[in-house]
Amino acid sequence: MAITVDRERGGSFIRLDGAITIASAAELKTALLEGLSTGGLHLDLEEVREIDVAGLQLVWAAARHAESTDRPIVTRFSKAVEETARNAGFPRFPGEAQTE
Amino acid sequence: MTIDNYKLAFQEEARELLGELESALLELNVRRDDRDVVGRVFRALHTIKGSGAMFGFDDIAAFSHGLETAFDLLRTGQLSATSDLINLTLAAGDQIKTMLDSAAGNGTVDEDRSAAILLDLKKLTGPLGAGGTPVVPPRAESHSPQRVWRIRFRPGPHILVNGTNPLLLLRELRELGTLRLTLDTSSIPPLTEVDPESCFLAWDITLTTTAPLEVIRDVFIFVEDDSELSIDCQPSSGPATPDVQSVSNASDIHCTTAPGTVSSIRVSAAKLDQLVNLVGELVTVQARLSEVAGRSDDPEILEISEAVDGLTSSLRENSMSIRMLPLRSTFDRFRRLVHDLGGELHKDVELSISGADTELDKTVIDQLSDPLVHLIRNSMDHGIEPPEERRAANKRPTGTIQLSAMHSGANVLIRVADDGRGVNVEAVRARAIERGLIDATARLTQAETLQLIFAAGFSTASKVSAVSGRGVGMDVVRRSVEALRGSIDVESNPGAGVTVTLRLPLTLAIIDGLLVRVGRQHFVLPLANSLECVELTRQDIADAHGKHIANLRGELIPYIRLSEYFQVASERTDREQIMVVETDQGRYGFVVDQVLGDHQTVIKNLGRLYRNVQVVSGATILGNGTVALILDPNRLVQNAVQLNSQKKPLKDSTKKENRIDGTDSKE
16 A cells, blocks of 8 residues: 655645555554544545455544544545445445535 | 464464365265265365465465365255265365465475366366356255345454455355345444454345355354354245245244354464473472472471472373374374275275274374374285185175274273284294394294384385385384384284284373382382282282282282392382282282382483383483383383293293293292
């Protein structure tokens, strides 16, 4: 997994690459927490080709955290990630804007 | 645990599964229609495949997938078990073993062979099972009614760390039928508190499928132990299953696995050995403590010493029992050997196993496999005759080899008995004379002659076959058994077979012994053989008229004076003591100066120099630092009887077979 973080005014832009699995879960959690602390979080999973339960849980927790602070995170995601989430039983992708 | 540790654990587990696969296959060979056995084969393959894929052993996973498919067809009755299929699967099991070995850095895998096996398998299964690529399970096509299952699956928190991907399990379920699932995210804690490596997801699943319960359970086979899982059959309200039977079945199909029911753990053998070594040291030190405490008059120290003694003894028993393993796995392996050799030698041989639950120390078991292989090969090649010859001799064309184990005191007897032609004692004798092992005029008993077959390079076979005849095997047997401080007996009935009995000590580490004193020497007798201790007074000796026989409640017990046997200066007090010991030749007494009592005995090897001393099975260090020899009562009696019969002129008509006649030659 590769994490690219761009700090912008009013938030962070985190782009993930490769496989988000248990192997990199700890790293991802730190990145997400840091990103959320900066205000807004944009999470881009467009380049992610694989995600597992550990990864999904973290994104879900981050999304809920963001909702509770009224700053929903915006995520973009790849087909592979979307399919995994759907197969796992997520009604919609965690953090996906409801209006979309 | 790192991923490497998991890989190691997988390899270990896979080897166990291969053993299970093999024994199930051999059982299937006998009972071709037994669905349970087919199920066992299937589950073993399924588990190897699943955990192989999980830990990155993709070659193993792909290979076993083809096999699994074939046995799935068998399970659904679309294919029947044939010798070809069983033999092929046995060969495939071996191939998986080489894959494991090569993954562990030993040897390489012959890819062509893997491909050839899969190809043969495809020929056998026909178009039904195209091995290699995951196929839609044919079970979906079977005619059993569709049922609706409610599955509640709450994976344990550590499931991800253990290498399981719950999403893959869901995918497997999806392959079985129509799946609806409800994800439960309520257990996911806030991001700040999430343990990124734990699993917090849980699922409530509704599965509509024709697959039976066991197929559904198989999906969860790796996670059952650390997950909360319940699978219930539900009468469907919808039109999907208008089948009445499924409704009536609903109540009795229910299985729940409670979380956290781990009943055993894996510990490396080296750690266990270390534990036993430490306990051995403790026992030695404890002996010193009792010695010192016994000499001082301080009751407080004495009390502590006794308490430590009791604890050490329990600790010893406990740690030894951990190392005890049943012989079953070792014995079961020989089914394969007999099966394969039978094919190779064109002989029909049945292996009957008894006493496989007998437990032996792990270190003994590890070294037992080799000698048993040689004995069985020998029986199959030389002992059991070809079917035509057996028919001519009025025997059942199918030969039998009996492999049995039983306890006998502190020993375990392991027997390999065949119903073959037996050993030609005359031929052995002639060959031994020819090779200069014995003198042409030597007078040997049958048992002594038969011992000659264990000499290095000894073989009476006129031709060397691929299986045996080189005369190496029996030498290996003798060396291995001696290394285990055991002994071998051979019994041969011409035309009716050979029985080889290995007598092995239960353990190589620590035993319960009885410490006795003769003069200034100490000896240990194994407590398991010792029956009782009686006094031998001058009057008793006089009553026996100089014979070495004591009267024990009317029973005459011959005895051996250890002081004379070992030529130790003894005190010859008025009252000596006789330890009555059970041996193969009946009860015998050993006369000692004093019986000192129980002694936890840490067995030490005597070293190569004393290898030929048979009456002593080892030595131990006493509390005061001196060395005591551990006696082997069986050998001691045998040896004493032999010495005595050599000493005595043969004309002595009172001499009884196998007994000391009791006359003291000096008197």
